[in-house]
Amino acid sequence: MDPRVEEHARLIVEQAVEIESGDEVLLNVPPEAEDLAVALSEKLGERGAKPFVNGMSGRTRRAFMRAMDPEDFQEPADTLAAMVEEVDVIIAVRADANTNETGDVPPEKNSAYAKVMQPLNEAMLEKRWVLTQHPATGNAQQAEMSTPAYADFVYDAMLKDWDAQREFQEHMVEILDAGSEVRIVSGETTDITMSIDGMIGVNDTVGENLPGGEVFTAPVPDSVEGEVLFDKPLLAQGREVEDVRLVFEDGEVVDHEAGKNEDVLTAVLNTDAGARRLGELGIGMNRDIDRFTYNMLFDEKMGDTIHLALGRSIDESVGPDCEGNDSAMHLDMIVDMSEDSFIEVDGERVQEDGTFVFEE
Numbered sequence: 001m002d003p004r005v006e007e008h009a010r011l012i013v014e015q016a017v018e019i020e021s022g023d024e025v026l027l028n029v030p031p032e033a034e035d036l037a038v039a040l041s042e043k044l045g046e047r048g049a050k051p052f053v054n055g056m057s058g059r060t061r062r063a064f065m066r067a068m069d070p071e072d073f074q075e076p077a078d079t080l081a082a083m084v085e086e087v088d089v090i091i092a093v094r095a096d097a098n099t100n101e102t103g104d105v106p107p108e109k110n111s112a113y114a115k116v117m118q119p120l121n122e123a124m125l126e127k128r129w130v131l132t133q134h135p136a137t138g139n140a141q142q143a144e145m146s147t148p149a150y151a152d153f154v155y156d157a158m159l160k161d162w163d164a165q166r167e168f169q170e171h172m173v174e175i176l177d178a179g180s181e182v183r184i185v186s187g188e189t190t191d192i193t194m195s196i197d198g199m200i201g202v203n204d205t206v207g208e209n210l211p212g213g214e215v216f217t218a219p220v221p222d223s224v225e226g227e228v229l230f231d232k233p234l235l236a237q238g239r240e241v242e243d244v245r246l247v248f249e250d251g252e253v254v255d256h257e258a259g260k261n262e263d264v265l266t267a268v269l270n271t272d273a274g275a276r277r278l279g280e281l282g283i284g285m286n287r288d289i290d291r292f293t294y295n296m297l298f299d300e301k302m303g304d305t306i307h308l309a310l311g312r313s314i315d316e317s318v319g320p321d322c323e324g325n326d327s328a329m330h331l332d333m334i335v336d337m338s339e340d341s342f343i344e345v346d347g348e349r350v351q352e353d354g355t356f357v358f359e360e
C-alpha cells in the first residue's frame with residue numbers, strides 16, 4: 001500500500017474529525033477506495049472507535065436514479081436515516097471509476113433526488129464529518145492525468161504544512177470579517193457585488209473538506225447584483241456544464257445561459273426558490289492545487305480563483321444575527337482571477353490578478 005494512503009487516513013482520523021474511543025463512525029467509501037477504507041479501519045480500531053463501512057458505486061446509484069419514480073421516492077430509507085441519527089462521525093470518500101456514470105439520469109430526477117435527500121444531508125452536517133478524495137482511475141482520467149501523476153497531485157494538495165496554510169489564509173479572513181461589501185471583476189464578463197455585512201469568514205484547512213485551502217463566507221441573500229461568467233467548466237448531475245453566465249437582481253438569478261448542457265443548469269435553478277440565490281463566496285488559496293481537474297473538491301481551492309455557490313449557505317459562515325440562504329442545492333462554480341481581475345472589499349482592492357495585498 002502507498003504509505004501516503006496511511007498518512008491520509010491518519011490526517012482524517014486525528015485532525016479532520018478527531019476520532020475518540022467509542023465513536024461510532026459511518027464510512028461512506030466506494031469500492032475504488034478500498035485501500036483507504038482498509039487504512040481508515042485500522043486507524044479507527046487503534047483508537048477504539050466502531051466503524052460501519054457503506055459503499056455505493058456510481059453504477060449502483062445510476063441504476064436506482066434511472067429506475068425510480070420521484071412520486072414513489074418522497075423520503076430517504078428509514079434505515080439510512082436511523083443510521084445517520086445514531087452515528088457520531090461520518091467520513092465520506094470520493095473515488096470514481098467513471099465520473100460521468102450518472103450522466104444519462106434525467107436532470108429532473110437528479111433535482112427530485114436532491115430535494116428528497118436534503119433533510120438527511122442536513123442531519124449529516126450536524127455530525128462531525130469530512131469529505132475527501134482517493135486518487136481513483138476515473139478521477140485521474142477526468143483530470144487528463146496518469147493515475148500515478150494524479151495521486152501525486154492529490155497528496156501534494158492534502159499532505160502539506162497546514163499550520164502555515166492556516167496562517168496565510170487568516171489574512172483574508174480578517175479582511176472579510178472587517179468588511180461589508182465585496183465586488184468581483186474579471187475582464188468584461190464579470191462584475192458582481194454582494195453584501196457580507198455580519199457574515200463570518202471561515203478559514204478552511206483540515207476539517208470538513210480535505211483538502212482545504214479556501215476562505216469562504218455567505219453573501220446576504222438578497223444583496224447580490226450584477227453579472228458573472230464562470231469560465232471554468234463544472235460537473236453537475238454527471239454532465240459537463242460550460243460557460244455558465246448568470247445575471248442577478250435583488251439577489252436572484254433573473255437570466256441564465258450555458259454554452260453546454262444548459263438544461264442541467266436550468267434544472268438546478270428550478271430545484272427550489274433558494275437555488276436561484278447565492279449561498280457562498282469562496283476564495284481559493286491552496287497553491288499546491290495548480291491545475292483544473294474537473295473535481296470541485298480541489299478546483300474550488302485552486303489559487304487565483306474565486307467560486308460562488310448557488311443554493312444552500314454553510315451554517316458556520318452565517319453570522320448570529322443574519323439569515324443565510326436555504327436550498328436543497330449547493331452548486332459551486334469558478335471564476336479565474338489570474339488576469340485582468342480584482343477583488344475589492346469596501347472599495348479597497350485586496351487582490352489583483354491573483355496576488356493578494358498581503359503578499360506584496
